[in-house]
Amino acid sequence: MIGSAAARHLAKAGHDVTLIGPGEPADWSTHTGAFASHYDEGRITRMNDRRSFFARASAASIRRYGEIEAESGIPFFNECGALIAGGPDYIAAVESATEGLSVKREHLGAQGLQDRFPYLAIPDGFTGYHEPKNAGHISPRNLVAAQQEAARRHGATRLEREATGVATGRVVTDTEFLAAEEIIVAAGGWTDDLLGRKTLDVYARTVAFHEIGPNEAERLKTLPSLVMESPDDIYILPPVLYPDGKLWLKLGGDPTDDLLPDKEAITDWYRSGGNADRADYLTARIREIIPGLAFESRFHKPCVTTWSHDRIPEIRRLAPGLIVAAAGNGAGAKCSDELGRMVAAIATGEDP
Ligand SMILES: Cc1cc2nc3c(=O)[nH]c(=O)nc-3n(C[C@H](O)[C@H](O)[C@H](O)COP(=O)(O)OP(=O)(O)OC[C@H]3O[C@@H](n4cnc5c(N)ncnc54)[C@H](O)[C@@H]3O)c2cc1C
Numbered sequence: 021m022i023g024s025a026a027a028r029h030l031a032k033a034g035h036d037v038t039l040i041g042p043g044e045p046a047d048w049s050t051h052t053g054a055f056a057s058h059y060d061e062g063r064i065t066r067m068n069d070r071r072s073f074f075a076r077a078s079a080a081s082i083r084r085y086g087e088i089e090a091e092s093g094i095p096f097f098n099e100c101g102a103l104i105a106g107g108p109d110y111i112a113a114v115e116s117a118t119e120g121l122s123v124k125r126e127h128l129g130a131q132g133l134q135d136r137f138p139y140l141a142i143p144d145g146f147t148g149y150h151e152p153k154n155a156g157h158i159s160p161r162n163l164v165a166a167q168q169e170a171a172r173r174h175g176a177t178r179l180e181r182e183a184t185g186v187a188t189g190r191v192v193t194d195t196e197f198l199a200a201e202e203i204i205v206a207a208g209g210w211t212d213d214l215l216g217r218k219t220l221d222v223y224a225r226t227v228a229f230h231e232i233g234p235n236e237a238e239r240l241k242t243l244p245s246l247v248m249e250s251p252d253d254i255y256i257l258p259p260v261l262y263p264d265g266k267l268w269l270k271l272g273g274d275p276t277d278d279l280l281p282d283k284e285a286i287t288d289w290y291r292s293g294g295n296a297d298r299a300d301y302l303t304a305r306i307r308e309i310i311p312g313l314a315f316e317s318r319f320h321k322p323c324v325t326t327w328s329h330d331r332i333p334e335i336r337r338l339a340p341g342l343i344v345a346a347a348g349n350g351a352g353a354k355c356s357d358e359l360g361r362m363v364a365a366i367a368t369g370e371d372p
Contacts, residue, residue: 021163022208022356026206028174028357037175042181044059053182057326058163060323066354081354088163091166099155101150104148123149140243141308142248160353202367206345211347223279225274226298228271231268232268253274257270332349335372336366345362
């Protein structure tokens, strides 16, 4: 997501850009190469955040969604709104992180939440911010496709391959050796492996999808993307239409962070199909939050999130001709265009 964004920004500014990376594997259970954290149709997007960096980067990105859709002809944004709910300290942190951003939002007390979203069981003592505009969810697959198509129209080249090695000013793949003035490594959970270091933490995540029928779709038609204070960082997306023609309610949230120590562990995790016990846990959680939820079927999938120790994306020059842009810290989809702009600025010697 970050690499494709950087490619668009650099190509648009007139630079000679080659975007190197594999496509989505057809069969996850037998694939031996790299996967990605964006093989899905739903990622929450919002400006309200407890972390100032993400609030600001998301605001900048969301302002450019229309530009990316227009430059590519590929839509990816569903403006269904977002709700963030929590206790007084949590909401105060959101207020402080978003100060000066002029987010269009409505503060809802306990009664306001109940009146507006009667199908949600929000814990006692919680209030919330509802962001009806410039928020909702994006298709991360389509955002990547849109960035790549826009980059192509601005003159970038795409090489559908995996890099096997990088160094200052050069990239090696199975079949070629490429030289460039600047190399940006934006390989998500595979970044450390490619750079031959151990700096970032990659955690296993399981997401659960619940298929809903027309009656539940009608009952939940006003559900925005939901982020709620909880020890497991629970989040729920509103019903999203997937390529199989069905409406799926997706949620995630992890009571533990299970570290994947190296590339082999990450690949094995994707090939495993995810954790069925964690999916059962998520089904129990969605039933707590949406009491009486009726769903027709369920499946789950693995994914990974990549974290830096200071919880801010790692976007910096490592050496002359070599730059890193990684660590979405579980929130890098919505703001990926701004992360790409920042790394493009570093590559061209500007102040990010
Ligand atoms: C379950 C889940 C839910 C999430 N929900 C949200 C959300 O609601 N909102 C939000 O904003 N964010 C969310 N995120 C986080 C977001 O998806 C990530 O932060 C984002 O995808 C990170 O972008 P990236 O470009 O760093 O990595 P990726 O999207 O993983 O892209 C890395 C790319 O590098 C490529 N690559 C790997 N190895 C090589 C190699 N050797 N050579 C060439 N290319 C290589 C991969 O193929 C991939 O295309 C979620 C993540 C997960 C797992």
